[in-house]
Amino acid sequence: NAGVTQTPKFRILKIGQSMTLQCTQDMNHNYMYWYRQDPGMGLKLIYYSVGAGITDKGEVPNGYNVSRSTTEDFPLRLELAAPSQTSVYFCASSYSTVSYEQYFGPGTRLTVT
Amino acid sequence: GQQVMQIPQYQHVQEGEDFTTYCNSSTTLSNIQWYKQRPGGHPVFLIQLVKSGEVKKQKRLTFQFGEAKKNSSLHITATQTTDVGTYFCAGIDFGNEKLTFGTGTRLTIIP
Numbered sequence: 199n200a201g202v203t204q205t206p207k208f209r210i211l212k213i214g215q216s217m218t219l220q221c222t223q224d225m226n227h228n229y230m231y232w233y234r235q236d237p238g239m240g241l242k243l244i245y246y247s248v249g250a251g252i253t254d255k256g257e258v259p260n261g262y263n264v265s266r267s268t269t270e271d272f273p274l275r276l277e278l279a280a281p282s283q284t285s286v287y288f289c290a291s292s293y294s295t296v297s298y299e300q301y302f303g304p305g306t307r308l309t310v311t
Numbered sequence: 312g313q314q315v316m317q318i319p320q321y322q323h324v325q326e327g328e329d330f331t332t333y334c335n336s337s338t339t340l341s342n343i344q345w346y347k348q349r350p351g352g353h354p355v356f357l358i359q360l361v362k363s364g365e366v367k368k369q370k371r372l373t374f375q376f377g378e379a380k381k382n383s384s385l386h387i388t389a390t391q392t393t394d395v396g397t398y399f400c401a402g403i404d405f406g407n408e409k410l411t412f413g414t415g416t417r418l419t420i421i422p
Contacts, residue, residue: 233412240399241354241412257312257411288353296403296410297342299356 199224202303204289210309211279219274219306221289229292230272231300232256232264234285241288247272279310313338315402315413323419330390332416334383334400342403343376343383344410349396357385380405392420 205220223230228249233241243256247266261283263275272291276283286307290300314337324330334343342361346354358367360376360383367374373386383400400413 238417240414243410290354296408297359299344299359300346300354300410302353302355305353 201225202289202291202301204287204303204306206306207304208307210311211276213279213281213310215279216275216277217279217308219276219287219289219308221272221274221303222270223272223289223291223301223303224270225291225293225301226269227291227293227301228269229294229296229298230266231290231292232262232272232274233288233290234258234283235288235305236285244274244287276308281310284308284310313402313404313409313411315400315411317398317400317413317416319416320414321417321419323421324390325421326392327389330387330394330418332385332398332400332418334385334402334413336381336402336411338381338402339405340380340402341405341408343380344401344403345374345383345385346399346401346412347396348399348415352396354399387418390418390420392422394418395420 202223231246232244242258245264247253288305289303292298292300344359345357348354364378365376371388397415397417399415
């Protein structure tokens with residue numbers, strides 16, 4: 199099993215550009231999450247999904263959108279990138295509710311200039 | 312909203328010394344999880360505590376959940392260079408089942 203994979207690993211965006219961060223898991227997990235981690239800080243939840251077709255906002259959803267058309271994939275869309283979105287983005291998945299351990303992907307390091 | 316704080320923010324120890332990080336929640340927790348993130352890496356799950364007053368051990372690591380289920384601690388005995396990284400607690404709020412990550416404690420080891 200590859201676990202949770204994310205692409206790209208690194209990306210530099212100009213202000214106002216858009217992009218999609220890809221996340222795929224092969225563990226047949228129902229729950230998937232997107233976090234951002236600013237330098238030296240903890241993890242902030244952006245969006246999460248409890249199953250295909252179901253998504254909900256986390257703590258910091260502004261400026262982002264998600265979709266969950268399949269169990270495996272949970273892409274994160276950034277529209278009109280801003281410098282405040284410079285961060286490391288982690289995708290994670292868990293078998294069921296938040297009471298189960300989360301498996302994290304390797305992360306995408308995004309810089310907006 | 313729920314806040315989860317960790318202290319200290321940074322800790323530098325000599326190899327072989329012990330290390331402890333403390334996690335405090337503003338609300339009562341149903342569960343608490345601990346993760347380790349190596350420099351440049353991603354968080355990796357270590358353990359979950361569920362019961363009030365629970366103590367669990369993993370080799371040199373000891374995890375405790377407070378009696379009131381509002382705090383937790385991680386203690387590492389005789390640190391090694393492989394222990395370097397940031398340790399995060401993540402609390403699941405008893406009321407709304409939301410998982411909130413703590414601010415993390417960054418551990419560096421002086422050889």
